[in-house]
Amino acid sequence: MSILVNKDSRVLVQGFTGKEGTFHAQQCIDYGTNIVGGVTPGKGGQIHLGKPVFGSVQEAVEAVQADVSIIFVPPAFSADAVMEAADAGIKVIICITEGIPVSDMMLAKKFVQKKGAILIGPNCPGIISAEEAKIGIMPGFVFKKGNVGVISKSGTLTYEAANQVVQAGLGITTAIGIGGDPIIGTTYIDLLKLFEEDHETKAIVMIGEIGGDLEIQAAKYIKENITKPVVAFIAGQTAPKGKRMGHAGAIIAGSKGTAKEKMDALEAAGVHVVASPAEIGKKVKDILG
Amino acid sequence: MNIHEYQAKQIFASYNIPIQDGITIEDANDAREAAEKIGGDFWVLKAQIHAGGRGKGGGVKFAKSIEEVEKYASDILGMTLVTHQTGPAGRLVKKLFIASGVDIKKEYYLGMVLDRTAEMPVMMASTEGGMEIEKVAAETPEKIIKVGIDPLIGFRAFHARKLASGLHLSAEQMKHFGKFAKALYEVYSNNDASLIEINPLVLTGEDTFLALDAKMGFDDNALYRHPDLKNMRDLDEEEPTELEASKYGLSYVKLDGNVGCMVNGAGLAMSTMDIIKLNGGDPANFLDVGGVASTETVAKGFEIILEDPNVKAIFVNIFGGIVRCDRIANGILEATEKIDVKVPLIVRLDGTNSSEAAEILKRANIKNIITATDLADGAQKAVKAAEGIRS
Numbered sequence: 001m002s003i004l005v006n007k008d009s010r011v012l013v014q015g016f017t018g019k020e021g022t023f024h025a026q027q028c029i030d031y032g033t034n035i036v037g038g039v040t041p042g043k044g045g046q047i048h049l050g051k052p053v054f055g056s057v058q059e060a061v062e063a064v065q066a067d068v069s070i071i072f073v074p075p076a077f078s079a080d081a082v083m084e085a086a087d088a089g090i091k092v093i094i095c096i097t098e099g100i101p102v103s104d105m106m107l108a109k110k111f112v113q114k115k116g117a118i119l120i121g122p123n124c125p126g127i128i129s130a131e132e133a134k135i136g137i138m139p140g141f142v143f144k145k146g147n148v149g150v151i152s153k154s155g156t157l158t159y160e161a162a163n164q165v166v167q168a169g170l171g172i173t174t175a176i177g178i179g180g181d182p183i184i185g186t187t188y189i190d191l192l193k194l195f196e197e198d199h200e201t202k203a204i205v206m207i208g209e210i211g212g213d214l215e216i217q218a219a220k221y222i223k224e225n226i227t228k229p230v231v232a233f234i235a236g237q238t239a240p241k242g243k244r245m246g247h248a249g250a251i252i253a254g255s256k257g258t259a260k261e262k263m264d265a266l267e268a269a270g271v272h273v274v275a276s277p278a279e280i281g282k283k284v285k286d287i288l289g
Numbered sequence: 290m291n292i293h294e295y296q297a298k299q300i301f302a303s304y305n306i307p308i309q310d311g312i313t314i315e316d317a318n319d320a321r322e323a324a325e326k327i328g329g330d331f332w333v334l335k336a337q338i339h340a341g342g343r344g345k346g347g348g349v350k351f352a353k354s355i356e357e358v359e360k361y362a363s364d365i366l367g368m369t370l371v372t373h374q375t376g377p378a379g380r381l382v383k384k385l386f387i388a389s390g391v392d393i394k395k396e397y398y399l400g401m402v403l404d405r406t407a408e409m410p411v412m413m414a415s416t417e418g419g420m421e422i423e424k425v426a427a428e429t430p431e432k433i434i435k436v437g438i439d440p441l442i443g444f445r446a447f448h449a450r451k452l453a454s455g456l457h458l459s460a461e462q463m464k465h466f467g468k469f470a471k472a473l474y475e476v477y478s479n480n481d482a483s484l485i486e487i488n489p490l491v492l493t494g495e496d497t498f499l500a501l502d503a504k505m506g507f508d509d510n511a512l513y514r515h516p517d518l519k520n521m522r523d524l525d526e527e528e529p530t531e532l533e534a535s536k537y538g539l540s541y542v543k544l545d546g547n548v549g550c551m552v553n554g555a556g557l558a559m560s561t562m563d564i565i566k567l568n569g570g571d572p573a574n575f576l577d578v579g580g581v582a583s584t585e586t587v588a589k590g591f592e593i594i595l596e597d598p599n600v601k602a603i604f605v606n607i608f609g610g611i612v613r614c615d616r617i618a619n620g621i622l623e624a625t626e627k628i629d630v631k632v633p634l635i636v637r638l639d640g641t642n643s644s645e646a647a648e649i650l651k652r653a654n655i656k657n658i659i660t661a662t663d664l665a666d667g668a669q670k671a672v673k674a675a676e677g678i679r680s
Contacts, residue, residue: 027611075510101511103481106408106440139610139641154556156608159640160664163608180555182405209556212405235559238544238566239575246540246555246577248510249405254423259563276567277560278665 002129002174003149003194003201004092004118005068009133012060012090013038014081015072017048024072024096024137025049031134036064057088070126070135071095078122079104082185086115094135095121095185102248105183112185119185123248125155125177136177146171148284149195151188152207153180153214153247157235157277161205164281170288173201180209180247188218196226203229203288205280206271208262210236211250215262223269229287230271233280234259290507292521293337295386297503300480304472307499311388313337320362323387324355331390334361336382339526341421341504342372348382351390358387383525391499396489397456398422398433399470401477407437410477412444412470414452418489444474462496469498480518481511530596537589539578546571548675549594549603549632553582553612561606564664570672573600582607582617588624595630602633604671606664607640614638614646622653633674635659637667 005011011028015021016038026049029035037052037060044055054060057069069085071078071094078097085093093112100122112119120127126136130145142159144166152158158177165172176191178184188206195201204226208215215234222230237259239245241252252258267273274283295313302308312323324332336348343349348370350361362385371379396418404411415433417425425432434455436448449467458466469490477485484506491501512519524532534541540555544562548570552558555577562572574594578586587605594603607617617638625634634657638646650660659674661667 076513099510101481101514102403102483102508103440103478103511109408110441137611142610142640152556154554156552156554156610157556157560159608159610160557160560163639182403183408207556209559217406233560235556235563237563238572239559239562240542240544243542243575245542245559245575250555250559254426276564276665277557278564278663278668 005133007132009068010036010066012066012069021072031140033133057084061088068092075099079108082108083111086112086117093119098123121179123181124179127176129174130172144171147202149173149201150175150205151191161280168281168285182249187214189221206232208234211257216265219265219269231283232266232271232273234262291339296521297505304476306472309388313386317363317366320359324358327389329389335386336365337384338380340374346370346372392494393491395492398488399490400486411437481508483508542575546573547599547601549573549600551590552606564668568668568672584620584623588627591628602674605636609640613642615642618646618649635671637661
């Protein structure tokens with residue numbers, strides 16, 4: 001089992017024929033992901049990487065019944081691509097693009113919600129259900145199949161955490177990079193809920209970072225709703241105030257959004273918080289045995 | 290991106306938000322002419338730097354004569370202004386804003402920022418104008434009135450009423466305030482601002498509102514569609530090394546420690562700083578070379594890290610995913626040929642082809658390269674190396 005996506009997902013690539021889209025779509029196909037086609041406006045009718053290219057998402061949905069979409073279009077056009085996917089009835093929209101204006105995402109997210117779709121990202125590595133579907137830019141081989149779910153704001157740190165879990169002799173059900181922007185489509189709570197319901201997932205790894213209060217909201221939710229063990233790490237314990245640390249959303253504003261505040265809240269909610277990023281895998285192993 | 294007070298006021302003026310008449314000068318010899326042009330018999334002189342607390346640091350003066358204007362102008366221009374936001378090094382003042390004095394009846398605070406929890410902009414007002422708003426928020430949060438503004442409906446009359454009522458304004462004042470607040474929302478949304486602060490917003494003797502101060506920041510990701518704003522960027526106000534790094538797509542933040550860090554990915558870069566601290570060391574910087582580390586970015590990264598004389602060791606922490614570690618190892622070797630790295634270099638390459646990478650580094654046999662097997666090992670070795678202990 002896995003959450004959100006699996007081997008039957010019918011995946012569409014928006015920005016299919018571009019450099020990034022081409023490279024990563026090929027990687028996804030090699031992993032075994034069921035890519036059913038791509039969209040590049042003006043290139044409808046062509047074949048790319050052995051898959052049909054469509055001029056719009058609507059056409060792709062009608063022709064090949066795509067139900068998941070991954071977006072690689074440039075930041076200025078990404079919010080539009082997200083809304084196009086939602087409008088065409090795509091159920092899970094994964095936006096990899098970094099650098100989308102906040103005001104664009106603010107509106108796009110509201111529209112996606114209205115359409116009842118799920119948006120992952122933007123500015124994220126995507127989602128992988130181990131040995132079923134890789135819909136993102138992560139290195140697939142790291143994510144060996146197992147029973148640990150991963151939710152993370154970061155890219156390479158997700159690979160690091162998954163690698164540790166695998167090195168500890170365990171594996172992954174699904175790993176989701178939710179993105180490091182100030183406004184993201186799907187937050188911890190939505191995914192914690194899905195992992196709680198997934199029979200195969202026995203433990204959840206949650207990786208957060210400074211900025212915003214999503215981890216604090218998650219702590220409240222975990223306390224009241226999650227029975228499975230959660231291991232958490234918060235990056236940026238040593239980050240200075242008022243400085244953006246790479247991700248657009250990773251900034252301590254005033255005294256809000258510090259790692260300590262988040263770690264304390266999670267700890268109080270019964271989460272196994274590790275101070276060291278090198279202890280994530282070990283901690284999961286200790287709990288699951 | 291942040292801009293200066295005088296620039297924010299130019300934007301305000303174009304939206305009919307009342308400001309004082311003022312002129313910005315860069316040469317104290319122009320002070321007299323500016324003051325005469327503005328007219329009146331009372332002026333305020335304000336140092337233009339991107340930091341708050343200018344008044345306390347001596348960067349804001351009130352002049353009652355042209356002679357005083359001239360004196361203060363030469364005092365402020367060229368001074369190194371130290372405030373709680375500049376750090377101890379302070380900031381060199383290169384621009385001075387001279388404005389007419391204002392008859393102030395009462396001071397308020399008015400600001401706008403993105404509320405990340407509500408996922409919409411929030412406008413905030415307070416009767417505690419002129420105070421540090423963070424302090425008001427911490428000590429008397431009930432004195433800050435907030436209204437979230439859903440972008441689907443924009444700024445409405447009820448938003449203004451809610452704020453005005455919280456500020457206990459009279460019906461006449463409320464009318465003027467409503468126009469002011471609506472214009473402010475337009476400034477915010479039309480320019481993709483990330484922050485606006487007017488502190489203080491003043492009620493003048495004529496019962497009208499005026500922006501006595503102005504602070505504005507913008508969403509960097511949206512600057513591509515605001516060429517006019519891009520021109521307002523003042524590179525003198527930015528950290529030179531951070532600026533240099535950004536030109537190469539590197540994200541760098543200088544810190545005070547002695548262990549330099551070079552990492553791929555922002556989350557892993559922050560974690561690397563954290564684990565150095567947990568091992569008893571102190572990170573010298575945050576540096577994200579991007580998800581795809583190349584020879585060029587790695588070489589530039591070394592150069593930037595080594596500009597900091599405090600750095601006694603560099604921890605290269607790369608998790609190779611789609612980029613193979615053997616290629617990164619070769620990149621590191623090439624980079625060390627280009628850049629003379631004299632301090633110990635602790636290299637941890639994990640992920641795709643990591644054993645091949647370790648082999649490459651071993652064969653190269655460069656004496657200051659210390660290889661590490663994982664994150665914990667690398668951090669320990671880096672901290673020791675910075676202390677002068679070779680492991």
